[in-house]
Amino acid sequence: MSLTKNITAILAAGVAAQFIGGAALAADYTLNINxxxxxxxxxxxxxxAFQKNIDxxxxxxxxxxxxxxxxxxxxxxxxxxxxxxAPVAVVVDGGRLAVFQSEFGxxxxxxxxxxxxxxxxxxxxxxxxSWVTDLxxxxxxxxxxxxxxxxxxxxxxxxxxxxxxxxxxxxxxxxGAPVWTGTIAAMGATPTPMPxxxxxxxxxxxxxxxxxxxxxxxxxxxxxxxxxxxxxxxxINLITGLVTSGPxxxxxxxxxxxxxxxEALTAGDIASYGTQDSLAGTxxxxxxxxxxxxxxxxxxxxxxxxxxxxxxxYGDLRDVLRAMxxx
Numbered sequence: 001m002s003l004t005k006n007i008t009a010i011l012a013a014g015v016a017a018q019f020i021g022g023a024a025l026a027a028d029y030t031l032n033i034n035x036x037x038x039x040x041x042x043x044x045x046x047x048x049a050f051q052k053n054i055d056x057x058x059x060x061x062x063x064x065x066x067x068x069x070x071x072x073x074x075x076x077x078x079x080x081x082x083x084x085x086a087p088v089a090v091v092v093d094g095g096r097l098a099v100f101q102s103e104f105g106x107x108x109x110x111x112x113x114x115x116x117x118x119x120x121x122x123x124x125x126x127x128x129x130s131w132v133t134d135l136x137x138x139x140x141x142x143x144x145x146x147x148x149x150x151x152x153x154x155x156x157x158x159x160x161x162x163x164x165x166x167x168x169x170x171x172x173x174x175x176g177a178p179v180w181t182g183t184i185a186a187m188g189a190t191p192t193p194m195p196x197x198x199x200x201x202x203x204x205x206x207x208x209x210x211x212x213x214x215x216x217x218x219x220x221x222x223x224x225x226x227x228x229x230x231x232x233x234x235x236i237n238l239i240t241g242l243v244t245s246g247p248x249x250x251x252x253x254x255x256x257x258x259x260x261x262x263e264a265l266t267a268g269d270i271a272s273y274g275t276q277d278s279l280a281g282t283x284x285x286x287x288x289x290x291x292x293x294x295x296x297x298x299x300x301x302x303x304x305x306x307x308x309x310x311x312x313x314y315g316d317l318r319d320v321l322r323a324m325x326x327x
């Protein structure tokens with residue numbers, strides 16, 4: 001679907017969402033939120049909390065509509081719709097934002113932090129808020145919050161993996177941003193960018209040999225049906241943000257702007273701690289389905305990917321942000 005048609009469809013959906021049985025709802029504003037994840041993902045529960053809390057905090061003046069499974073299109077397409085002024089938002093990683101504001105890419109760099117609490121310190125810092133301002137002013141995108149943690153990403157294969165050399169010649173799906181493709185290449189595989197929604201079919205038809213993802217996303221995409229091994233590398237600590245249109249955001253009353261950002265931060269915590277609480281159960285369920293889930297010594301992978309920071313100009317940021325996350 002073309003960008004114009006997508007925007008038209010989204011705007012139409014926003015209008016339709018304000019009517020039930022021909023009766024107009026009280027909401028003055030509607031925001032349509034897209035995510036590649038399934039409604040069963042713990043992060044989606046945070047979006048549902050955001051939807052409910054925005055309605056309450058705005059006294060019904062503001063409505064949120066949710067679109068799981070990339071119903072509004074690929075993340076990159078929705079970002080372009082947002083830049084064009086459409087009332088849309090997307091849950092997106094820093095790598096995809098790096099094409100607009102380079103600093104965001106470091107959030108997806110390998111082995112930056114482990115777990116949620118450390119990376120949360122980074123994305124709620126004054127330094128990060130300066131990036132938010134620059135992104136808005138330079139590219140027309142407004143971050144509502146960036147504390148939507150989806151877990152640490154691991155290798156999903158049909159073979160045992162112990163060291164980077166085991167990935168030689170393996171076509172591994174990854175998002176197309178340079179920080180992601182650079183990381184996967186440094187880990188030894190051949191990065192193969194494609195939309196998340198296409199991964200299942202690509203693995204089934206041997207278009208790719210492997211993928212990498214966080215635990216909660218695996219059952220949602222039914223990847224447990226097309227892989228046999230999960231190697232717990234934790235190579236990327238997947239922190240994502242809720243990003244909307246800067247021009248559209250600027251038209252909102254100041255009180256609604258504040259409500260959006262405050263509630264996005266609160267909902268991000270709900271999503272992230274829910275994800276954290278779900279990890280052990282998700283892993284156990286995958287093992288029960290016959291998937292081999294293994295811990296390994298990740299030192300060879302850390303050593304192999306150290307070059308990514310310098311290659312992308314993040315050497316200085318790496319040290320500052322790692323220290324921030326550790327404190």
